Amino acid sequence: MSESRLREEICRYGRSLFERGLTPGSSGNISLRLDDGGWLVTPTNxxxxxxxxxxxxxxxAxxxxxxxxxPTKEIPLHNALYESRGSARAIVHLHSTHAVALTMLPEIDPRAALPPMTPYYLMRAGQTALLPYYRPGDPAVADAIRGLAGRYSSVLLANHGPVVAGDSLETAVFATEELExxxxLYLLLRNLNPRYLSPAQVGDLAKNFDLDLPDHEHGHDHSE
Structure with a gap:
């Protein structure tokens, strides 16, 4: 796809996310890695x-x-995720309401911020890591991302929002939407003892859809 088409794609997906209330005001940013190693990035503010x-x-490059x-001041964040996820070609960072709310709950496991609630969450977002709070634009967040060693394509920043990488812009956007x-769903069902996917069901998904999930089971197993 030509660079001009890629520019139009970023704007089209950005408008879609904005119009559905997933990233209000001037929040959020999108980047896309080009074949020459350079990037296209949404501007700051x-x-x-x-x-x-x-x-x-x-x-x-x-x-x-x-x-x-x-460009957005979150360049260190994007750069670190590209470095650690070699397959990443696009990154979406939003301030979507439910994902941000999730980061503020005391029971959230940093190694698996969400339980295996639906197959499409695992198929599109995998497991999701939760990082501590960092000031927006703080270069230290890059070291935190690198510390995940590329195991996660979806990451939540505490009190801030999701950062999701994909092998295409469409993949990254769809995974971000699925995470939100x-x-x-988690907030709607919190404290209601919902039935999550069992380890066997998760294993079946991983086998049939070739999912590379971090080797960690969520600490709250409510499966039957």
Whole structure:
């Protein structure tokens, strides 16, 4: 796909996420890795609902701005996830309500922020790590991402929001949406003793859909 088409795709998906209330105001950012090693990145203080393809930041392989507006201040976050997830070609970072709310709950396991609630959560987002709070744009978050050693494609930043990598922009967007909906389900069912997928059911999904899940079972097994 040409760079001009990729620019249009970023704007199209950004508008869709914004219009459905998944990233209000000027929150959230999207990046896409190009074949030459450079990136396209949404600008700082830009609403994902009103992006201009021509004004997206174009960075070279070294992260230097080549053209367009100044990129989001979350570049260290994106860069660390690209470095640790070699298959990643796109990253979506939102401030979606239910995913942010999930990060504030005391019982959340940092190694598996959500239990295996639905097959499509596991198929699209895998397991999700929870990182501690960092100031937006803090370079230290990059070290925290690298500390996950590429085991997770979906990460929650405490009191901040989800960061999701995919092998295409569509994959990253769909996984981010699935993560948000699963967080919503968790909040709706919290303290109601819901039935999660059993370890055998999770194993069956991993086998049949070739899922590379971190070797960790969620601490709250309510399966039957």
């Amino acid at each position: 830009a609403s994902l609902g009103f992006l201009d393809p021509a004004r997206l930041a174009r960075l070279d 070294g992260g230097v701005l080549v053209s367009g507006d100044q 909906e699963t967080a919503k």
